[in-house]
Amino acid sequence: MKKNLKYFLKNKLSNKYLEYVPSSFDIVGDIMIFSEFPEQLRKYEKLIGKTILDNYHNVKVVLKKTKKYSGKYRTPGLKVIAGEKRKETICKENDVFLKLDVEKVYFSSRMGNERNRIVNMVKPKETVLIMFSGCAPYPLVIAKNTKSKEIYGIEINPVAHKYALENIKKNKLEKRVKLFLGDVEKVLPKINKKFNRIAMPLPKGGENYLNLALKHIKSKGIIHFYDFLHEDEFYKAEDKIKKACNKAKKRYKIIRTVRCGQYSPGFYRVCADFKAI
Template identity: 45%
Template sequence: MRMKLKDLLRGTLSDSELDYLIQSYDLVGDMAITIIPPELSHRQRLIGEAILATNKRIKVVAKRDGLHHGEFRTIPLKIVAGEQRKETLHVEFGVRLLVNPEQVYFSVRSGSERKRVADLVLPGEDVLVMFSGVAPYPLMVNRFSRAASIVGIESNPLAHGYALRNLKLNRAEDRVSVFCGDVAEVLPRLEGSYHRIIMPLPTASLEYLPLALNSLRSGGTIHLYYFRPTGSVNNSLLAIDNACRTAGRKVAHSTETTCGHTSPGTSRSCFDCLIE
């Protein structure tokens, strides 16, 4: 049986230090990413080594050294124990994803949400993933649907580089294409139209909704991610409804799925909207 982190560190850390300890971590491939509060900074190597001891699969332990920021939504990481590298191979529902979680945005916590959306894709659909990162959504849709084509657009050149490598790793180049650049510039150039558009940029997806609507076929579906203050669901839907009306479109049906919390009082929601 695996020992709990707190039990491993009992006797090494004082009782008051143990009170600050955050026991959870995200496991991205063989890399554990944890939060070490400032009160325990001087103990970070010991904590990292204890995390290594909790699971043989873990080869690198990194701590979050700041917040997600900027257009690319990246987060600084600092290695506290194990091998000195930040690249890892993560496997999600059989999809292989090479990733450096400091250079590109990638959240392991969204794996089942990506699978949920991929399972909704119908045979023959043309699917667009705006803000596609290292291509987890395009590759999940590729694996779990019979979509006709899948397109991803991502502005971070490093994430785009990983996406190209991941297409190869998953032998998906025939059906999935990825483009590097600002979606507002790349999408109009592609001149495509899509049955389904996935918009996983909760900080700004509403801004890009008019652009998405231009490329969405009649009767198509949008999956729009949004940070919603708890209790304000109708406001979010109202904003989506207004954007559709302005574009001369109409939301025929919508459902909301809560897929994670960001801070107390805010949840990450996906609005699945069928648009006439």
């Protein structure tokens, strides 16, 4: 994919329309997804889709987003503009295979490097909890690439949970990964366990669950709190952590705050790693 899409379309679209051709897209398995597809190109979407299939040979389906992430499960609306009439695929990330429907399951391929960052921090024999575990990318990547003892995942979306169970079997990691379906606020108290490490990869609103995470983290355990913030307001992540820790009467220490993906111009997904003392 060294040559960009505009190169392949330069003899098919006028300069007027070439300007609108998106330069950014996501690849999940054999599916290409355009988050932004300008209205000006709507009458050319089939031409653009066919050009992609002719030149990007690993791509079998081309989708464009028709609705932003929304609803209880934070899933998008997607339309097939070229290729096979499906939205299910299998992708490989950090030595694990993940099967999912990209319209029915929240998943960001751009978080692959962030998941690998977490992997590199997990120590042998740790017990790890992934709140909002989706189709299980975090649990599987951690189980496959670390010597952790156990990884727990909790997911409210039944479709994502179904794929997660299938993915555990596909990757032969049933013995170390335990998955639960339901609202994390109801499921986690029933598990009645404390963890060395908790990751909270919720797209938005994770601060509402910090108090719950603090109840289930071991002393000196690490929590990875995710948020979407403007580049001038990264300090707000620590403010939210401070507020939750004060309410729970817990001491804490911020280890680092990192960018792990751009959400929109000037806005980023950030992760604040902190230790509960």
